[in-house]
Amino acid sequence: MKFKADRSTLIRALAHIQSVAEKRNTIPILANVLLSVEDGTLRLTATDMEIAVVEEVAAEVLRPGAVTAPAAVLYDIVRKLADNSVVELDHPGSDAPLALRAGKYATSLNVLPVDDFPSMVAGDLPNTFRIATATLRGLIDRTRFAISTEETRYYLNGIFLHVAEGPLGQMLRAVATDGHRLARVETEVPAGAEGMPGVIVPRKTINELRKLLDEGTSDIEVNLSDTRIQFRAGSVLLTSKLIDGTFPEYERVIPKGNDRILRVGKRDFADAVGRVAAISQERSRPVKLSVSPNLLTLSAISPDQGMAKEELDENSVVYDAPPIEIGFQARYLNDITDQIENEVEFAFADSAAPTLVRDTNSPSALYVLMPMRV
Missing domain, CATH: 3.10.150.10 (DNA Polymerase III, subunit A, domain 2)
Known part of the structure; x- marks a missing residue:
């Protein structure tokens, strides 16, 4: 097997497939990429037996054939070559190493038998x-x-x-x-x-x-x-x-009767959660939301660092229901608000029940968040 390909073409394909190849596996062949060339096409295949990725790219085929090579090593080498390089890969067959040349650079890689490379057949996909x-x-x-x-x-x-x-x-x-x-x-x-x-x-x-x-x-x-x-x-x-x-x-688990509705600006809310939660380094640090008409107070307590509190008023908060205090893990709040564009809507039932969260501009999405004791 022997072919030439532009470095830019090769690196893009290797980037797609190399993360699928298992770097730490008891089956060595799964760390390799299968390279096969014929009729002006290079086909790259990687699998971990759960996923398989195949990509076809243009190449100058000098001798058709196939070979397997370490995916991560090949990707790292090609990634460090000059942008405008033309990469030549040459494998004479049998147990000989795979020769790689690009300009004045040359190296060789050990190969494993093509026959050992597993085939992940998709079967009938109706x-x-x-x-x-x-x-x-x-x-x-x-x-x-x-x-x-x-x-x-x-x-x-x-x-x-x-x-x-x-x-x-x-x-x-x-x-x-x-x-x-x-x-x-x-x-x-x-x-x-x-x-x-x-x-x-x-x-x-x-x-x-x-x-x-x-x-x-x-x-x-x-x-x-x-x-x-x-x-x-x-x-x-x-x-x-x-x-x-x-x-x-x-x-x-999606609540149906939550009727205490809080609407708050996404950016103001997310920034306040980040500032309040910074008082604690705990991964599961809780943030308490104290909600009353048109006022939201966020607070967090750390046994080691102290307490933090921030208020959001009617400039960014809309709420007209009985007061409620409820706590959530700060990271979970951030994960959800990251998906929301402008305004977050919380629908509460009580401090122990699941809370429904929506993007007021996107009715196609909803989120449910379990509260924490604070």
């Missing part, structure tokens, strides 16, 4: 639809912060993507929760997605997909079954297993 890149990006960005990292509750380690009935008919929903907060965002059902099964897309897949959504592709092709999902974004194909589990009945 459900197919296309979704605008901006729409999919919004579904991910406004929910993934709530994905659980607790491995024992593996069925919460992803985003639940499904079609559900809403007030205006069927909607495509993305839901994530870690038991402390919940994010639910919905959009119109794309043509072809109406009969799709509800699937849980793993956290790592979500993170890899999110990187591809900044590449400028206008829309994404989605193919899925009840066990696998595949995304095609331009020249990149991302295939992933789905989480084999049942997502909880999240609608049960």
Whole structure:
């Protein structure tokens, strides 16, 4: 195998695939990228047996063939080459090393047999639809912060993507929760997605997909079954297993009767939370909200550092209901307000019940936040 490719083309493709390759794995071949060339095309493939990424780019093929090489090392070498370099990769076959040349630079990399590289076959994916890149990006960005990292509750380690009935008919929903907060965002059902099964897309897949959504592709092709999902974004194909589990009945935890409504400017609120929470270095530091008509007082106490308090008045607060005091983890408040543009709406029931949070400018998204004792 022998080919030449522009450094800019090669580095972009390697950036997509190298993070999928497992750097610390008991199976050495999973740390490698499969490079195969023929008919003017270079195909790069990486997999960890849960996810596979394939990208095709243009190359000058001097001798067709295939080879595997350490993904992280190859990426690091190409990343440090001059921007306008032409990279030549030459593998004569067998157990010989892979030679890399660019200008006056030359190195060689050990390879592993191509036959050892696993094939992650997607199988039959009967459900197919296309979704605008901006729409999919919004579904991910406004929910993934709530994905659980607790491995024992593996069925919460992803985003639940499904079609559900809403007030205006069927909607495509993305839901994530870690038991402390919940994010639910919905959009119109794309043509072809109406009969799709509800699937849980793993956290790592979500993170890899999110990187591809900044590449400028206008829309994404989605193919899925009840066990696998595949995304095609331009020249990149991302295939992933789905989480084999049942997502909880999240609608049960969305409060319906919360009638104490607080509206507050997002920027004023987020900045005040940050300043008040700075008194404590604890990761789970609570912030207390004391709400009365058109007045919001935020406060936090640290046994070691003291106390901090800030008031927001009628210039940024609207509230006309009985007073309430309620506490939340500062980081959770920030995670939710980061998804909101201008004005945050809190709907309280009492100091111990789940609170509903909305963006007043975006009815397609809602968040649920469990309170803390303060």
